[in-house]
Amino acid sequence: MRMPIMxxxxxxxxxxxxxxxxxxxxxxxxxxxxxxxxxxTEKPDTVILAVDGMCCRTCALGIGKKACKxxxxxxxxxxxxxxxxxxxxxxxxxSVKKGEVVNLASLAEAIRKAGYNPVRFYQLVEGxxxxxxxxxxxxxx
Amino acid sequence: xxxxxxxxxxxxxxxSAAADQPIMDxxxxxxDGYGVQVFIEHRWSDNLMSxxxxxxxxxxxxxxxxxxxxxxxYTFEPWLRITGKLPYxxxxxxxxxxxxxxxxxxxxxxxxxxxxxxxxxxxxxWGYSGHFGIVPQIRLPxxxxxxxxxxxxxxxDYGFSATFERETTVYIxxxxxxxWWEQDRCAEETGSxxxxxxxxxxxxxxxxxxxxxxxxxxGEKWLATGPTLFWNFNDVVMARIEYKHAxxxxxxxIGFTRGNTLRVGVGVVF
Numbered sequence: 001m002r003m004p005i006m007x008x009x010x011x012x013x014x015x016x017x018x019x020x021x022x023x024x025x026x027x028x029x030x031x032x033x034x035x036x037x038x039x040x041t042e043k044p045d046t047v048i049l050a051v052d053g054m055c056c057r058t059c060a061l062g063i064g065k066k067a068c069k070x071x072x073x074x075x076x077x078x079x080x081x082x083x084x085x086x087x088x089x090x091x092x093x094x095s096v097k098k099g100e101v102v103n104l105a106s107l108a109e110a111i112r113k114a115g116y117n118p119v120r121f122y123q124l125v126e127g128x129x130x131x132x133x134x135x136x137x138x139x140x141x
Numbered sequence: 142x143x144x145x146x147x148x149x150x151x152x153x154x155x156x157s158a159a160a161d162q163p164i165m166d167x168x169x170x171x172x173d174g175y176g177v178q179v180f181i182e183h184r185w186s187d188n189l190m191s192x193x194x195x196x197x198x199x200x201x202x203x204x205x206x207x208x209x210x211x212x213x214x215y216t217f218e219p220w221l222r223i224t225g226k227l228p229y230x231x232x233x234x235x236x237x238x239x240x241x242x243x244x245x246x247x248x249x250x251x252x253x254x255x256x257x258x259x260x261x262x263x264x265x266x267w268g269y270s271g272h273f274g275i276v277p278q279i280r281l282p283x284x285x286x287x288x289x290x291x292x293x294x295x296x297x298d299y300g301f302s303a304t305f306e307r308e309t310t311v312y313i314x315x316x317x318x319x320x321w322w323e324q325d326r327c328a329e330e331t332g333s334x335x336x337x338x339x340x341x342x343x344x345x346x347x348x349x350x351x352x353x354x355x356x357x358x359x360g361e362k363w364l365a366t367g368p369t370l371f372w373n374f375n376d377v378v379m380a381r382i383e384y385k386h387a388x389x390x391x392x393x394x395i396g397f398t399r400g401n402t403l404r405v406g407v408g409v410v411f
Contacts, residue, residue, distance in 0.1 A: 053265025055310045057344040058373045061410070062171025065376070080376060087344065088310050090267055115170040115219035117265045 029120075033130060035089060040124045045077065047102050049092045049135075050120040051111060057087050062114035070110060072100035092118075108135055162224045162259050162276070163212040164408035165371060165381045166315075170219050170263075178408030180210035186387075186400025192360070193391040200243050204234040204397040208252070210406070222259050227283075228252040230292045234397070250285030253293045261304070271307035278302065280321070296324040313339035313347060329357035329393065337369070345373045353385065359393035365402065380407045 027033070036048045054060045064081030067073050073082040078095035085092060092111070096102055104121055111118045121133040164176040187203035189196045209229040216222040233247035261274035278300035284293025302319040315337040323330050333356070339349030352366040365385035373379045383404045390398035 053270035056308055058167050059170050061376050113172040
């Protein structure tokens with residue numbers, strides 16, 4: 001009686017591992033998406049961008065100085081500029097005012113004016129579904 | 142590896158202080174960014190030489206310079222900025238009199254104003270950033286050039302630098318080369334190369350080891366190396382302290398070497 005249960009558990013674990021490995025193999029961004037989803041779930045009034053080149057917080061100070069001038073950015077929720085720079089994962093968290101809609105074009109332009117290239121835009125729809133939007137590389141030139 | 146090879150390697154990979162630009166050579170990278178910084182630099186030497194031969198100095202002759210560098214920057218676009226540097230110099234030296242004995246000379250005043258136009262091509266990728274750059278420069282003769290112990294040579298000089306930087310979340314490599322064409326017939330044209338190898342140890346700080354080799358056409362040479370600590374206090378204020386220890390020096394005729402250098406600076410950026 002015990003043997004089939006053990007086999008079932010082993011089978012389930014093996015299936016899960018294979019599924020996760022396959023996901024990682026087919027989606028190189030799976031780790032990034034997982035991290036982003038955790039952060040957006042924790043702070044729903046934010047959006048996250050993956051930004052190429054953002055590996056030094058000091059050099060990237062300008063992102064905050066540019067972003068804080070945008071209407072929809074909530075500087076009070078994430079003082080002083082409404083953004084958080086995660087240089088290790090190249091992720092930029094932007095705090096959004098309640099009821100405001102993110103203007104991705106102007107946010108991407110602010111990042112470019114600071115000298116960096118935004119490549120992906122993440123947000124949670126209805127508080128749980130993660131959506132990702134690729135920002136065209138040509139726009140970064 | 143022989144010591145000479147190590148020195149040569151450091152020299153080849155060296156980063157030029159002459160190529161350094163405000164603020165701390167790091168920011169502002171953003172469009173319409175601007176800032177000012179003040180650096181206090183102290184150079185001292187009691188090393189009297191003839192060419193590369195050390196001379197006895199029983200009279201305790203020495204030369205000291207304290208420079209207060211006032212520097213400013215404005216960034217038009219991430220690829221184009223303009224910078225200005227104006228040093229205020231306090232210099233004093235104890236020298237041997239032709240008739241015997243020693244005397245102290247001193248002079249205070251502004252040195253020449255250096256304007257530069259750093260042009261950089263940035264490259265961004267996941268987890269790294271860097272640039273290749275060129276920097277045309279001009280040194281305008283606004284400095285104190287009178288007396289027996291002048292600060293400025295009183296001429297307009299032209300300089301050009303090439304710079305390189307590559308940075309990840311962990312390491313930093315910087316390199317640069319600068320050449321100054323001196324218009325004063327008595328002054329020697331100067332070339333320098335520098336390298337910096339560094340470590341971004343957290344969000345606010347980085348530690349670097351920088352080496353600089355400066356040579357004048359007349360034969361004067363200064364090779365120095367030492368640590369640099371950079372700290373970013375917040376989104377506005379940052380500071381830098383650097384020490385350079387002279388490890389190989391030569392003078393053109395008879396005189397003091399440039400000696401060791403300590404620089405402490407603070408900058409604000411908007």
